Amino acid sequence: MSASPELYSEVADRLLGIEIEMRRIEVWSGEPPSENALASNQPFCIDTLEFTEWLQFVFLERMRFIVEQGHGLPSVSGIAPMAEEHFRSRPEPGDALLRELEAIDELLSDS
Template structure:
């Protein structure tokens, strides 16, 4: 039987990820185009910024899965992607990377 992460822990972690995105001023008010959201690339790297992918694809999907009581994905490698994204930026994404690493651990237990 596969391990399902604790839904409360996952929901709390989703909230902390959103808080960090807002704190970094990376929370977008404008939704990307449907076309951009349909990307088939990992993290939609061809059409979205990593933070947009987090907000509009990852967070929305995960919130929906949690609310619907659906199975959560069992692998997650967001922290390394976030480290790569913030390496080229002035602002430090350390707290966000920490939350993403926590989510990675929760989902891949």
Template sequence: MMEQRILDIADHLLLIERELQVRGWWDEVSPSESALASTVPFAVDTLAFEQWLQWIFLPRMKLILEHGHPLPSASGILIMAETVFTDRPEESRELRRLLAAFDRLIAA
């Protein structure tokens, strides 16, 4: 049976996805392959943070869960989100709350 933590993480990924859509921060068109191939943390050189969440983080986490790969031992997504959204504290409140909960689930 799937561990409860895995199910909780999967739920959180869906909530993060939904929040990005609700905010209008969800792209219909994928960034270029070169943009997605960035090796810089959070692909800050080629993608907006929201794009990184949509095109790199969410698909990567879904693959990890679907294939039963080991989970990352730590997640610092909230720290990055706090930095990115300093100018949008109200708009990003729910997304940051979800990312904080995700960080806690990973650290568990």
């Protein structure tokens, strides 16, 4: 069973919210990481990227492609706990970004 157009729209809205929040707290990058860094086989590219780089250049890029192409959405998402861990030791206030990620986790897990 494929996702409804409304779900795709909600996911697209959340993806935009994630980008807006990343820009607001100044963790959005104008320069992509190297191809080698993006080619990591580790979850969240933890060995080659900062969490926010993974979020911007891997998660958001892949999810936008999925939404734009109407491909099947992931049925499980657990990004918020990783974000919580990341921002625990950072000076940036990640609370609003964490809420956006919790919302997309919930959307995808309910689909």
